[in-house]
Amino acid sequence: MVLAKKWIYAKAFSGLPTAENFRLEEETVAAIKDNEFLAEAVFLSVDPYMRPYMLQYPVGSVMIGGQIAKVLESKHPKYPVGSFVCGNFGWRTHTVCNPDEGELKPYVLPDFGKEPLSLGLGVLGMPGNTAYFGFLEICKPVVGETVVVSGAAGAVGSLVGQIAKIKGCQVIGIAGTDEKCEWLKSIGFDHTINYKTADIGEELKKAAPKGVDCYFDNVGGKITEIVCGQMNVFGRISVCGTISNYNSEAAKVTDPQRDYVWKQLKQEGFLVYRWKARYMEGIEQNLKWIQEGKLKYHETVTEGFENMPDGFIGMLTGGNTGKAVIKV
Ligand code: NDP
Numbered sequence: 001m002v003l004a005k006k007w008i009y010a011k012a013f014s015g016l017p018t019a020e021n022f023r024l025e026e027e028t029v030a031a032i033k034d035n036e037f038l039a040e041a042v043f044l045s046v047d048p049y050m051r052p053y054m055l056q057y058p059v060g061s062v063m064i065g066g067q068i069a070k071v072l073e074s075k076h077p078k079y080p081v082g083s084f085v086c087g088n089f090g091w092r093t094h095t096v097c098n099p100d101e102g103e104l105k106p107y108v109l110p111d112f113g114k115e116p117l118s119l120g121l122g123v124l125g126m127p128g129n130t131a132y133f134g135f136l137e138i139c140k141p142v143v144g145e146t147v148v149v150s151g152a153a154g155a156v157g158s159l160v161g162q163i164a165k166i167k168g169c170q171v172i173g174i175a176g177t178d179e180k181c182e183w184l185k186s187i188g189f190d191h192t193i194n195y196k197t198a199d200i201g202e203e204l205k206k207a208a209p210k211g212v213d214c215y216f217d218n219v220g221g222k223i224t225e226i227v228c229g230q231m232n233v234f235g236r237i238s239v240c241g242t243i244s245n246y247n248s249e250a251a252k253v254t255d256p257q258r259d260y261v262w263k264q265l266k267q268e269g270f271l272v273y274r275w276k277a278r279y280m281e282g283i284e285q286n287l288k289w290i291q292e293g294k295l296k297y298h299e300t301v302t303e304g305f306e307n308m309p310d311g312f313i314g315m316l317t318g319g320n321t322g323k324a325v326i327k328v
Contacts (some may be wrong), residue, residue, distance in 0.1 A: 003026055008023040039085055051246045068118065078099070085109065133270075141167045146170045147212075149218070188296075298321050299324075
């Protein structure tokens with residue numbers, strides 16, 4: 001008999017989540033049937049989308065999310081015992097899964113070589129593919145162009161800036177602390193702006209005297225309004241996320257549409273699963289860049305399944321550099 005721990009969405013989110021929003025429970029896991037497997041979480045992901053997405057679920061649901069898990073028992077030929085899978089099993093330690101059901105299939109992790117398994121939740125998983133496809137396919141960067149990335153020191157942003165450097169662009173990263181800005185410079189960003197202390201508009205003019213060609217937007221709000229004001233004609237904006245308003249009751253995002261018209265800007269929102277048919281291409285390319293020393297990653301690891309809410313709230317409030325993960 002296997003006992004699973006799971007984090008329940010105990011109270012609807014309102015503002016920044018607190019410990020009251022979560023409740024730890026246990027359940028006995030059912031025996032597996034044909035075409036099912038039982039997996040035990042090794043690393044779990046905490047991501048910004050969980051904050052707005054959970055509002056669609058009733059109180060009492062298990063918290064949603066991805067994890068890297070080890071297959072303990074299996075009656076499915078493609079998920080053998082001992083393999084490691086990436087699956088959207090939620091905040092739970094043990095899961096019985098029929099991988100043929102549901103839209104987002106779990107997949108056995110490809111061989112990461114010497115790299116740690118946890119990267120399957122970061123640079124070699126969903127955030128890595130968000131950076132790879134969301135930047136290259138939507139911004140279509142050209143050598144010599146100027147690229148701005150907001151949320152630059154996070155899981156997605158730190159990769160976007162480095163991919164932009166690989167593509168021969170000038171890169172400006174916007175992040176929330178001097179330490180994060182220093183780290184971004186150490187991994188190749190040309191300029192950084194601490195949005196909490198700097199005059200963003202003035203600093204951006206200095207860093208991008210010829211204007212901005214591509215903007216990868218992770219945050220929305222005031223930062224986006226300022227960057228849009230300095231876009232060049234025919235600039236491209238990849239709208240990845242708007243974390244600046246995820247905790248707001250009524251989002252008060254200033255509308256920068258005027259610039260889109262006058263400058264004929266192209267702005268496009270996306271969900272990374274648009275490229276699910278090419279998912280392994282992104283993982284393989286990012287792994288190759290890591291192995292060639294062109295792509296650096298950083299993880300902020302919270303130890304212990306019991307501490308998942310702390311890791312989640314810490315990430316929402318800027319406590320992470322690079323990908324925030326939970327180690328069971
Ligand atoms: P991060 O690793 O970047 O973590 C979140 C970071 O957001 C924090 O560390 C904090 O850094 C920053 N932040 C928090 N509040 C604010 C604020 N008010 N203004 C500016 N920055 C803030 O998360 P991810 O890389 O996983 O995600 C980044 C964005 O990408 C999110 O908006 C997310 O929803 C989106 N996303 C979209 C996907 C898609 O398919 N479209 C897929 C994956 C992610 P700091 O210290 O710099 O403030």
